[in-house]
Amino acid sequence: xxxxxxxxxxxxxxxxxxxxxxxxxxxxxxxxxxxxxxxxxxxxxxxxxxxxxxxxxxxxxxxxxxxxxxxxxxxxxxxxxxxxxxxxxxxxxxxxxxxxxxxxxxxxxxxxxxxxxxxxxxxxxxxxxxxxxxxxxxxxxxxxxxxxxxxxxxxxxxxxxxxxxxxxxxxxxxxxxxxxxxxxxxxxxxxxxxxxxxxxxxxxxxxxxxxxxxxxxxxxxxxxxxxxxxxxxxxxxxxxxxxxxxxxxxxxxxxxxxxxx
Amino acid sequence: xxxxxxxxxxxxxxxxxxxxxxxxxxxxxxxxxxxxxxxxxxxxxxxxxxxxxxxxxxxxxxxxxxxxxxxxxxxxxxxxxxxxxxxxxxxxxxxxxxxxxxxxxxxxxxxxxxxxxxxxxxxxxxxxxxxxxxxxxxxxxxxxxxxxxxxxxxxxxxxxxxxxxxxxxxxxxxxxxxxxxxxxxxxxxxxxxxxxxxxxxxxxxxxxxxxxxxxxxxxxxxxxxxxxxxxxxxxxxxxxxxxxxxxxxxxxxxxxxxxxxxxxxxxxxxxxxxxxxxxxxxxxx
Amino acid sequence: xxxxxxxxxxxxxxxxxxxxxxxxxxxxxxxxxxxxxxxxxxxxxxxxxxxxxxxxxxxxxxxxxxxxxxxxxxxxxxxxxxxxxxxxxxxxxxxxxxxxxxxxxxxxxxxxxxxxxxxxxxxxxxxxxxxxxxxxxxxxxxxxxxxxxxxxxxxxxxxxxxxxxxxxxxxxxxxxxxxxxxxxxxxxxxxxxxxxxxxxxxxxxxxxxxxxxxxxxxxxxxxxxxxxxxxxxxxxxxxxxxxxxxxxxxxxxxxxxxxxxxxxxxxxxxxxxxxxxxxxxxxxxxxxxxxxxxxxxxxxxxxxxxxxxxxxxxxxxxxxxxxxxxxxxxxxxxxxxxxxxxxxxxxxxxx
Numbered sequence: 054x055x056x057x058x059x060x061x062x063x064x065x066x067x068x069x070x071x072x073x074x075x076x077x078x079x080x081x082x083x084x085x086x087x088x089x090x091x092x093x094x095x096x097x098x099x100x101x102x103x104x105x106x107x108x109x110x111x112x113x114x115x116x117x118x119x120x121x122x123x124x125x126x127x128x129x130x131x132x133x134x135x136x137x138x139x140x141x142x143x144x145x146x147x148x149x150x151x152x153x154x155x156x157x158x159x160x161x162x163x164x165x166x167x168x169x170x171x172x173x174x175x176x177x178x179x180x181x182x183x184x185x186x187x188x189x190x191x192x193x194x195x196x197x198x199x200x201x202x203x204x205x206x207x208x209x210x211x212x213x214x215x216x217x218x219x220x221x222x223x224x225x226x227x228x229x230x231x232x233x234x235x236x237x238x239x240x241x242x243x244x245x246x247x248x249x250x251x252x253x254x255x256x257x258x259x260x261x262x263x264x265x266x267x268x269x270x271x272x273x274x275x276x277x278x279x280x281x282x283x284x285x286x287x288x289x290x291x292x293x294x295x296x297x298x299x300x301x302x303x304x305x306x307x308x309x310x311x312x313x314x
Numbered sequence: 315x316x317x318x319x320x321x322x323x324x325x326x327x328x329x330x331x332x333x334x335x336x337x338x339x340x341x342x343x344x345x346x347x348x349x350x351x352x353x354x355x356x357x358x359x360x361x362x363x364x365x366x367x368x369x370x371x372x373x374x375x376x377x378x379x380x381x382x383x384x385x386x387x388x389x390x391x392x393x394x395x396x397x398x399x400x401x402x403x404x405x406x407x408x409x410x411x412x413x414x415x416x417x418x419x420x421x422x423x424x425x426x427x428x429x430x431x432x433x434x435x436x437x438x439x440x441x442x443x444x445x446x447x448x449x450x451x452x453x454x455x456x457x458x459x460x461x462x463x464x465x466x467x468x469x470x471x472x473x474x475x476x477x478x479x480x481x482x483x484x485x486x487x488x489x490x491x492x493x494x495x496x497x498x499x500x501x502x503x504x505x506x507x508x509x510x511x512x513x514x515x516x517x518x519x520x521x522x523x524x525x526x527x528x529x530x531x532x533x534x535x536x537x538x539x540x541x542x543x544x545x546x547x548x549x550x551x552x553x554x555x556x557x558x559x560x561x562x563x564x565x566x567x568x569x570x571x572x573x574x575x576x577x578x579x580x581x582x583x584x585x586x587x588x589x590x591x592x593x594x595x596x597x598x599x
Numbered sequence: 600x601x602x603x604x605x606x607x608x609x610x611x612x613x614x615x616x617x618x619x620x621x622x623x624x625x626x627x628x629x630x631x632x633x634x635x636x637x638x639x640x641x642x643x644x645x646x647x648x649x650x651x652x653x654x655x656x657x658x659x660x661x662x663x664x665x666x667x668x669x670x671x672x673x674x675x676x677x678x679x680x681x682x683x684x685x686x687x688x689x690x691x692x693x694x695x696x697x698x699x700x701x702x703x704x705x706x707x708x709x710x711x712x713x714x715x716x717x718x719x720x721x722x723x724x725x726x727x728x729x730x731x732x733x734x735x736x737x738x739x740x741x742x743x744x745x746x747x748x749x750x751x752x753x754x755x756x757x758x759x760x761x762x763x764x765x766x767x768x769x770x771x772x773x774x775x776x777x778x779x780x781x782x783x784x785x786x787x788x789x790x791x792x793x794x795x796x797x798x799x800x801x802x803x804x805x806x807x808x809x810x811x812x813x814x815x816x817x818x819x820x821x822x823x824x825x826x827x828x829x830x831x832x833x834x835x836x837x838x839x840x841x842x843x844x845x846x847x848x849x850x851x852x853x854x855x856x857x858x859x860x861x862x863x864x865x866x867x868x869x870x871x872x873x874x875x876x877x878x879x880x881x882x883x884x885x886x887x888x889x890x891x892x893x894x895x896x897x898x899x900x901x902x903x904x905x906x907x908x909x910x911x912x913x914x915x916x917x918x919x920x921x922x923x924x925x926x927x928x929x930x931x932x933x934x935x936x937x938x939x940x941x942x943x944x945x946x947x948x949x950x
Binding site: 077 | 318319320324325327328329331332333335336337339340341342343344346347350399402403406407408412415416419420421422423424425426427428429430431432433434435436437439440442444445446447449476479480484487488491492530533534536537539540544554557558561562567570571574577578581
Binding site for chain 2: 649671672675676677678680687688698701702746748749755
């Protein structure tokens with residue numbers, strides 16, 4: 054395509070994607086508790102409030118706990134599954150993979166309602182552990198997909214070479230396979246972590262009235278009137294995500310982790 | 315050759331640990347949901363197991379017909395906008411140098427991970443009268459006075475596109491970055507202009523990926539729950555909003571479950587039909 | 600029928616020079632091979648000719664017209680790509696007639712033309728096949744047919760045989776050069792395979808270190824390499840370190856050898872490499888009294904069936920002599936021998 058048209062198009066997409074973030078960033082700097090852009094009087098007090106007000110700190114803590122635990126759970130489910138699917142040829146491989154991808158591919162509200170009914174039936178409705186497990190299952194797809202990409206990029210000859218030097222199955226896994234898929238594990242974890250941090254509907258349906266996560270807190274405040282703290286939260290989240298993925302890119306080949314050959 | 319058939323209990327544990335987890339926490343909830351969808355609703359959020367098809371019967375009213383129609387319409391429209399913008403964008407992205415690609419991808423991932431709540435909040439500010447983009451246009455002298463562009467259909471479409479676009483890019487990124495760069499060049503050597511080679515070679519060669527992406531986006535957008543409430547008017551509320559409303563605020567789990575099952579059935583049917591048509595159109599390779 | 604001229608053509612990517620300073624005349628109807636190791640810039644040069652990449656400097660002329668700024672799709676050059684780049688969504692006939700479709704020709708005309716071209720590349724009756732169903736050799740021929748469909752002024756091929764196995768490659772080389780001769784189309788082929796270049800080319804352009812090293816007829820390049828890069832890249836050769844001691848004379852470890860030619864950039868007193876092809880090197884008994892000989896010890900004998908190679912260690916340098924099996928020298932490893940380097944075969948080249 055023509056270079057100028059291409060640059061223009063990419064610039065437009067960039068403006069579309071960055072515009073809300075700029076406005077939110079501006080709003081978060083308002084000195085008064087008013088929703089104005091451009092901001093009137095610059096101040097960082099809303100960031101201070103976010104970090105000191107217990108009403109915001111508790112959701113922050115809840116979200117971090119849920120995100121770190123559920124991402125770990127997702128990784129622990131996805132790793133053996135992806136390894137098995139790569140290492141062995143079985144006729145039900147496709148079914149297993151579909152099962153791993155299905156929770157994420159369905160409209161999230163359906164999965165969320167399924168979890169709600171399940172936890173109500175078991176009597177765990179409103180528990181944080183229910184949110185952790187639900188998120189863990191919901192986000193299995195992310196590490197499963199990145200790990201499958203990682204395993205695919207590894208040739209059989211690597212395993213054969215290790216076997217020919219006398220390593221047994223377990224040894225091959227520990228000494229050859231695991232180090233090679235580590236970047237994919239990290240990026241899968243990062244994906245699940247960041248998306249869990251931002252997930253609303255499942256957390257809301259499973260424990261919305263007892264365990265307040267940050268997205269729920271933001272939505273609740275959105276309903277009951279604006280406060281610029283919401284804007285500062287949004288900015289912090291966008292920055293956190295950018296930092297996490299920049300770190301992933303720093304220590305791994307991001308295009309390759311996302312499926313480029 | 316290495317041995318490809320699993321041997322010993324150890325190998326099976328690998329598959330059945332995760333398989334069991336997924337079955338217990340995903341398939342079982344689904345099964346329960348299916349049962350609940352035909353149960354009797356009891357006041358206070360509980361239900362009695364029964365065989366009651368009345369929840370499904372409630373769909374065949376003009377009200378639900380309209381909500382369902384609108385949900386499908388808005389999801390399809392969003393998917394089409396996303397692919398129209400996202401496909402050329404991703405193609406251009408994959409032709410960039412490695413460093414530029416990394417920077418773009420980090421940015422796209424950061425946007426992707428933004429919560430629906432934050433997206434709704436941001437767009438409501440961006441389109442608002444007091445702090446929105448219309449102020450910028452007033453400042454530039456293009457408009458007389460600032461206006462509110464939300465809530466409304468356009469605002470909802472903006473938000474849904476913002477939600478779907480990063481997904482579009484990430485789904486299309488692997489197949490497009492694997493596309494042989496010599497394909498469009500071959501078309502150019504045969505007399506096609508760059509634009510023409512894009513539309514007659516790159517797009518048709520990527521057709522399966524495009525269709526798959528549209529399906530995923532469609533299903534994904536069907537499930538959007540927050541944006542219709544934040545950015546749309548009540549007539550823009552989708553089936554997802556009704557489901558949540560019934561489940562949480564009306565405490566009518568059976569009806570919510572019936573709607574969820576119905577929504578899934580509709581989306582599954584559409585997915586199957588589209589992929590069948592797609593396969594037929596591509597011929598058997 | 601078209602004549603292609605390059606004038607001081609070069610291409611830089613940022614600070615990296617991919618190819619520089621190419622001046623070349625390709626007469627109408629000639630087949631030219633751009634030959635060189637990977638990374639030498641030969642594919643970049645082909646892309647400049649095709650118009651897929653703009654040159655950073657220089658001009659490209661077609662029949663005297665400056666086409667440097669003409670975009671690829673307006674040049675009407677046919678090209679066969681390294682990956683072949685067959686369109687996966689089209690069948691064989693639609694692939695071949697894609698260019699005709701771009702020009703808006705009716706479908707029955709396109710169909711007829713596709714079938715004619717399939718006959719030309721000796722693949723009749725596969726017009727409706729899907730490209731995924733074709734074998735490597737068939738894909739190759741379809742790509743050639745597609746590139747020729749618009750009767751291009753220039754025919755370009757980028758490593759066209761690299762995907763084929765050795766036997767098929769040899770057959771395709773012959774067929775391609777016969778086809779080119781029959782059509783009389785000016786052709787440029789990029790290859791790293793010197794056998795391929797020797798088989799097909801009217802003219803070989805040897806490219807190394809991002810510039811043209813030598814241009815000439817295949818045998819000329821083989822017989823009279825202009826520098827040690829060309830000598831070493833084309834065929835196998837002995838390169839002996841020496842010092843140029845006088846006009847037509849060099850000294851190897853104190854022994855004087857006469858040479859028939861001195862290459863560019865070597866003057867008296869300079870260090871040089873004496874190049875001599877193995878098939879020109881004769882083995883003599885150690886007692887033989889002849890000029891242009893060096894004493895040495897047989898270190899290895901390699902029998903290739905069609906040819907026998909004798910490796911002789913002469914004061915630390917290995918000289919290889921090749922001979923036909925029936926002229927096989929009666930020597931064994933460890934024997935003392937004299938190697939004769941005939942004056943007519945020796946050239947002193949810049950190192």
